[in-house]
Amino acid sequence: MKRKNDFLIQNIGGQDLLVPLGAKVIDLNGIIVLNSTGRYIWELLAENCSLDDLVAALEERFVVDPQRARIDVQAFVSEISKWDAIET
Numbered sequence: 282m283k284r285k286n287d288f289l290i291q292n293i294g295g296q297d298l299l300v301p302l303g304a305k306v307i308d309l310n311g312i313i314v315l316n317s318t319g320r321y322i323w324e325l326l327a328e329n330c331s332l333d334d335l336v337a338a339l340e341e342r343f344v345v346d347p348q349r350a351r352i353d354v355q356a357f358v359s360e361i362s363k364w365d366a367i368e369t
Contacts, residue, residue, distance in 0.1 A: 282358065282369045284326035290315070299323065299366070309364055318343065322357050326367060332358065 287305040291298050297320045299313040315323060318339065325338055332354060339350040361367055 282326065282331070282367045283329045284323060284361075284367050285365070288364075288366050290320065290323065299361075301364070305365075313361070313364065318353060319357055322354060323361075 287302050289300050289302055291300050297315040299315055299319075301309045301312070313319075321342060322335055322339065325335055330338075332351075335354045335358075336347065336350045339345060339354055340347055343350075345353075358367065362369075
């Protein structure tokens with residue numbers, strides 16, 4: 282999976298926001314607030330990654346239990362998929 286180019290990260294008031302661009306603005310009418318984990322996953326999605334790649338990277342970066350990392354990655358991917366923000 283890989284992120285689409287219809288979104289941009291903006292840091293406003295210390296918060297990282299995933300902002301839709303172009304026609305997505307009209308379609309979505311909102312933004313996603315990213316925590317540090319979400320931002321890291323989004324950055325990784327600049328390149329084509331599998332779910333396992335993302336889980337392994339999360340485990341390494343945040344020293345988190347493999348099961349917790351998988352749950353978090355799946356939740357994030359599920360949420361941004363609702364926004365049509367990634368290609369699978």
